[in-house]
Amino acid sequence: MPNNNSSIFKILRNKELLIAAIALVIFFSITSNRFLSFSNITNVLMNISVSGILALGLALVMINGDFDLSFASAVGLFTLITVMLVDKHWNVWFVYSIAIVGGMVWGTLNALLVVQLKMHAFVATIATWTICRGLIYWINGGRTFYGYYPPIMTLIGRGTVFNFIPISAIIFIVATIIILLLANRSKFGRYIYAVGSNPDAAEYVGINSKRIRFTSYVLEGFLIGVATVILASKLSSGPATAGDGFQMTVIASAFLGATVFKPGLVNIGGSVLGIFLLSIIENGLIMLGVPFYFKFIVQGLIIIGAVAFISIKNKRSEGPAIV
């Protein structure tokens, strides 16, 4: 049996993205003197927490071989509802719990369409995404909602520990650890990978793949709820476009993440690393004074590059996890 740790190549194998991330950090630190400043790091961490938590959720459903396009607009809808309820002087923490339950209801809705009614995940979640956008415009006519909020509301989204580490980043890190353990080390996680790898074979070993896929959507919904709480707390307003900016970043992170750790398969660690890399690029480009719209071009190129990389390198090509 080969010795796994003998060569540096073995250690670096399947970790190209990690190397790319480190290289980028070095590049931006050299080219921009503000990149490694405390305030910028705090800023990046704060930005990352919402998209990062959404990336965890999307990865969960994608491991199953499913997909979700509606998560970003769902965050937008629930953010709007959250700030409107706070404006009505409802208790902030109660409203936050509503947001989380709302997210889970959202996940259940997607699961009903995709798992129970067997709709194609793309089609079903394009539909729920569109409905969601419609609801947002209906509720507030496409305007940003500003209203009353107590100062405590912004604690989660804007607060920091030791004036440095954002509370939202801590929530993200805790969520990452929990989901990582769940996906990579728990029986449930093994089952989601099994369903993603071969849904028919999963049935033959007694795995109820419908239940597993349903649960994954509900878990994603829970994470959508958590992301909503952070975003609402950070914005304390409800823009009609809230959440939109996360959609492509998060989807790109899943594909980018599928290039590392378990090549060819969407995986939690990869998605987290992917979202870091994308945020660093976005932030770095801003630091370099590149116009914001380049972000979209770069994201698109990254999706193409990542998927091409996977299909060239893929040894696990039979897994349907990659859409």
Next chain:
Amino acid sequence: MTTKEILMSTKGLNKSFGATHAVVNLDINIEKGDIMGLIGENGAGKSTLIKIMGGEHFFDSGQIFYHNKKISWSNSAEALKKGIAIVHQHPLLVSSLNAAENIFLGKEFSQGFFVDNIKAIDETKKLIKKYPILKNLDIEKPVTEMSAGEKEVVEILKALSYDPEILILDEPTASLPKDETATLLSLLKELNKTNHITIIYISHKLEEAFEICNKITVMRNGKNIGTLTRDNFDKDKLVKMMINQDISEFYPEKSPKIGNKLLEVNNIISQKLRDVSIKVHEGEIVGLYGLIGAGMTELVESIYGLRPFRKGEIIFKDKKIPQSHVDTIIHNGIFLIPGDRHRYGLFPSFTVSENITIAHLFSLFPEFLLKQSKENHLAIREAKRVNLKYADINQLIQELSGGNQQKSIVARWLLKECEVLMLDDPTVGIDIGAKRDIYRILRELTSRNKGIIFISSEITEIIGISDRVYTMRRGKITANLSNKEINQENILKNIL
């Protein structure tokens, strides 16, 4: 008798696919005006032969004569043009198109830029008039709405549209219900009589061949074993010609002691099963054998909880098991190793270790998190038991050979003590060494009073491994053979 004209013949025909010698020095004569049956076991070379005749395969050496002229088709279109049409086993129809459109697919009539479908319908009507074929066929009905028999007729019409001299049919009745089979057979007889088309008829169903053929040629291992003419058709004689007599010696010794009843299936009725009852005892390997589609897979999947059944009961250790989800059945110790390991067995993105442990995670790991060291330890233990060859227990399953992949799946089900192990054709496409390992494991299980249900598509394997054999035909158990009764003649008699 011999005054008949020989329409087509082969001399010393050979064809190999890699190491498989499919057709060996074959001499065969096809006489004008015959309905000639061509029979033999799976892999006897029948399909290869007709594909060579129809220009779909090239041959390696030998000669083919057609109308006394030496020929060598360059493709199937040439053979078709010269009058040899094949109707394949599985209809190759476009399901959204209607009969007329299918028949003239690839040779559409055109009207300027557009396809002239009206002409196609007229031409199809002419075809139906010319040939005595199903006068009431609705040729404008899309194929999706047609019955299996109607599809077969469309397929035959398509072949007839080339005005063939020889019509070759490869198991045309395989998927047809009884009434449609009868209709089809009489159609073929008519075609032969009124239109003077020579027909080559491949079938596993001897009764059908007896009904319509005026002679039957038997193939075995790529060779022509002999021909019987209508006046000396005899089922036993044909079966003896079909089968290879020598049974390989690598099967382990059979069980010396059969114990108590373990599993009992009583009167199961479902979509595919018609009043099926079987029993499995401790220490016994029960073979299930029948033609493809006779219901063996459906039976084990019904026991396993994957297929609902309308009536019947399953009794395990004197207790009735209600119909439920697979995991309950697994919990009772009844496991199934499915056929087609790539579709139903392997998790291609998993490691060898993960593939072995997947079925028993909840009982092996009561704690919330999996422990990789424990998982690997268990996987390595089972890998040793099945003699698995691998480099690293954490390498991807796809890197293993077919035989070792199958052994990993066997190991998966050995990880926990089974009571009844069901295997659906587990030795397909694996080498002899791996086969022998699997037989050895099964006997090791029976020596510890476990019960085995073994499905195989190879008759020699069923005879070699089973203590008792149930034969099946069209969803029914047709015989329960034990000891000396288990031989090829008896089995074939009951499945055909």
